[in-house]
Amino acid sequence: MSHSARLSDYRAALTTPGMRGPVVASLLARLPIAMVGLSLLLYVERATGSFAVAGMVSAAALVGVALGSVVQGRLMDRFGPTRPLMFVTGLFALFVTASVIAVEAGASVFVLVPMALGVGASEPMVGSASRALWERMVPSGATRMAAYAYESISMEVFFILGPGLAGLLLAAPWAGTGVVAGAVMMVFGALWFAFNPVVRAWGPVAQAPRPLLGAFAYPGMRTVALAALGFGVTIGFVEVAVPAFAKASGHASMGGLMLSLWSISSVIFGVLYGMRPWPRPMHLRLPVLLGGFGLLSLLLAIPASLVGLGLALFVVGTLITPQSTAHSAAIEQVTPNGMAAEAFGWVITSVTVGLAIGQGLSGQLIEHFGTRPAFVASGVAGLLIASAVWLLRGTVRRGVPRSEPLPARSEMDLAAR
Numbered sequence: 001m002s003h004s005a006r007l008s009d010y011r012a013a014l015t016t017p018g019m020r021g022p023v024v025a026s027l028l029a030r031l032p033i034a035m036v037g038l039s040l041l042l043y044v045e046r047a048t049g050s051f052a053v054a055g056m057v058s059a060a061a062l063v064g065v066a067l068g069s070v071v072q073g074r075l076m077d078r079f080g081p082t083r084p085l086m087f088v089t090g091l092f093a094l095f096v097t098a099s100v101i102a103v104e105a106g107a108s109v110f111v112l113v114p115m116a117l118g119v120g121a122s123e124p125m126v127g128s129a130s131r132a133l134w135e136r137m138v139p140s141g142a143t144r145m146a147a148y149a150y151e152s153i154s155m156e157v158f159f160i161l162g163p164g165l166a167g168l169l170l171a172a173p174w175a176g177t178g179v180v181a182g183a184v185m186m187v188f189g190a191l192w193f194a195f196n197p198v199v200r201a202w203g204p205v206a207q208a209p210r211p212l213l214g215a216f217a218y219p220g221m222r223t224v225a226l227a228a229l230g231f232g233v234t235i236g237f238v239e240v241a242v243p244a245f246a247k248a249s250g251h252a253s254m255g256g257l258m259l260s261l262w263s264i265s266s267v268i269f270g271v272l273y274g275m276r277p278w279p280r281p282m283h284l285r286l287p288v289l290l291g292g293f294g295l296l297s298l299l300l301a302i303p304a305s306l307v308g309l310g311l312a313l314f315v316v317g318t319l320i321t322p323q324s325t326a327h328s329a330a331i332e333q334v335t336p337n338g339m340a341a342e343a344f345g346w347v348i349t350s351v352t353v354g355l356a357i358g359q360g361l362s363g364q365l366i367e368h369f370g371t372r373p374a375f376v377a378s379g380v381a382g383l384l385i386a387s388a389v390w391l392l393r394g395t396v397r398r399g400v401p402r403s404e405p406l407p408a409r410s411e412m413d414l415a416a417r
Contacts, residue, residue, distance in 0.1 A: 006275055009146035016137050018198040022130065025196060027154065029126040029189025032182030034162025037061050039178030040099070040119070042166060044112065046175040047103050056109060057116045059356065064120020066352040072125040073132075073345025074214055077338055080202040081129040085194035089187055091122035096183040100176050124190035125345060127155070129199070131328055132340035136202060145329060149274035152324040153267050160263045215343040219395035220334025224327055224343075226392065227286045228350035230385030231323050234290075234297055236358020237378030238262075238316075241300070242309070245371045249306050261310050262317025270321025277322070282330050283397035287390035289326055293319040294382020301375035333399040 014023060037058060045054035068088070075084040095118035102111050134147040169178035193199060211217035216225065243255030279285045296316045303309040331343040358378065365374040 006142065006146075009142045010150060010271075010274075012143045013134070013138055013147035013150060019133075019137055021196040022133060022193055022199055025189050025193035026126050026130040027189070029124060029186050029193055030130075030155065031158050031189075032162065032165075032186045033123075033127070033155070034159045035166045036119075036123070036179060036182040036186065038162065038166040039169065039176075039182055040116065042170050043176045043179050044103060046170070047106075053109050053112070057112050060113045060116040061120035062352055062356055064117040065123055066120075066349045066356075068121035068123065069125050069128065069345040069348040069352070070214075070216075070342060071121075071345075073128045073342035076125075076129055076132070076341035080200070081133075081341070082194045082200050082202075085124050085126070085129065085190050088122045089124045089190045089194070092119065092124060092190075093183065093187050095119045095122050096179065100179060103176065124186060125341075125348070126190050126193050127151070128341045128344040128348065129193065131344050133199065133202065135332065135340050137198065140332070145277075145325075146274060148328040149270060149321070149325045151328060152321045153270045155324065156263050156266045156270065156321055160260050160267075215331075215335045215339040216346055218335055218400055219392075220399055221331070221343060221346060223389060223392040223395045224286065224330045224334055225346050225350040226385065227290050227323075227330075227389045228327050228347045229354040230290050230382055230389065231293070231327075232351035232354020233358040233385065234293055234354075234378050234382040235320075236355040236360075237362040237374055237381065238297065238300065238313075238358075239355070240359050240362035241366060241371045241374035241378070242313070244366045244374075245309060246306060248371065251306060254306060258306065258310055258313055262313040262320065265314045265317035266320035269318040270325065273318075273322040274325065277326075281397070282326065282333055283393040285326050286330060286396060287386045287393060289319055289323045290389060291383055291386035293323060294379045294384075294386055296379075297382055298376060298379035300378070301372045330396060334396055336400050 013019075040061060041054045041058040044057045048054065072084055072088055095115060099112070099115040099119055102115055131148065131151050134144055134151075138144045138147050166178045166182075169181060172178075215221045239259065242258045246255035246258055277285065279288050293316070296319060299312045299315060300309065303312055327347050328344070331340060331347070335343045358381070361377065362374045365377055
C-alpha cells in the first residue's frame, strides 16, 4: 500500500454507494471512545474521593478493551459484524448499568474493578468493523488509502472532543452523566451500524485460513503489532508526563489542553501526509515513522515552559495519524482475506497494551526523577522498538498472498433473501 491519496480520493471514499449510513453510524459509535473511560474515572473519583480507586477502575477498563478487541474482531470475521455487535452491545449496556448502580451503592473496589473490566471488554469495536468494511466496499488503491486515513483522522478528532465533553458533563448535577451519555451514543451508533444493509450483507470469507492464533500467526502481522505497541508506549509516556509538567508549572488545568495540541497537528498533517506518504514501501514506512516519532519526542525534554512544551507537542503530533494510517494499510499486506477485523483488533490491543506500559513506567519515573527523564524515555522507547521493527521489516515486505476480497451483497440482494 504505497498509494498516495488526494482530496478527491477522500471525497470518493466517503461517497461510496452504500457507505453513508455506516460512516455516520460509526462516527456516533466512536465519538465517545475517549469520553467514556475518562468520564468513568472522574465519576468514580467524585463518588469515592480517591484517585487511586478511580485509576484502578480506569486501568481495568483499558485491560478489558485490550482483551475484547481481538475476540470481537475474530467473531466479526467469522460471522460478519451484525450478530457480534448486537451481542456485545447488549453486554456493554448491562455492564455500564451495573457499574453505575455499583458506584451509587458505594461498592468496594473489588466490585468496581471487575465491572470496569466488563465495560471495556464489551465496548463495541465498531472501529475495527468500519476499517475492515472499507476493504470490501472500496477497490485497492488511493481511494482505499484515503478511507484508512479518514478513519485515523476522525479518531484523532474524537480524542480531541472526547475529554472536553467528559469535563463539560462532569459539571452536570449528577457526576455520572458523562458515562451514561457516552454509553447511550455508543450503543445507538453500534446498533445503527450493525443493522445497516451493507454491514448485514457482510458474511465470512469462504475457506479463509484460520490458524489457532488467527491473524497473529502471520509474521508480518506480528511486526505490525510491534510497531503499534511502540506507538502506544511512546504516547503513554507523554500522556502522563505532560499533565505532570503542567502541574509542576503551577497550571494543572492546562494539561489536557497541552495534549490537545498534538492531536490538532496530527489531524492537519495526517491529511497532507496521505497525499504523499513517505517512505513509499510499507516495510520501510513502519519503522521510519515510529523512529521519527521517537526522535521528535526527545524534543519534549527540552522546554522549560508550558509555551515551549506546547510548541514541541505540536511538532511531535505530526507523526501520530501517519502511523495509525500505516498500521491500517499494512494489514492488507500481511494478512489474508477474511481476517481484517481481527487484525485491526490486534492493532488496538497492541496500542492499548503499549499505552498501559508507557503510562505505568512514566508515572514511576516522574515520581522519582521528574518529567524530563519521562520525556527522554518516551523517545528512547520509540527508537528502540523502531529498531526492532526495522530488523523485522522483511516479514512485512514478503507479506502473504491475497485474492480480491468478496464484495458485500447489494441492498437489493439482501432484501430478496
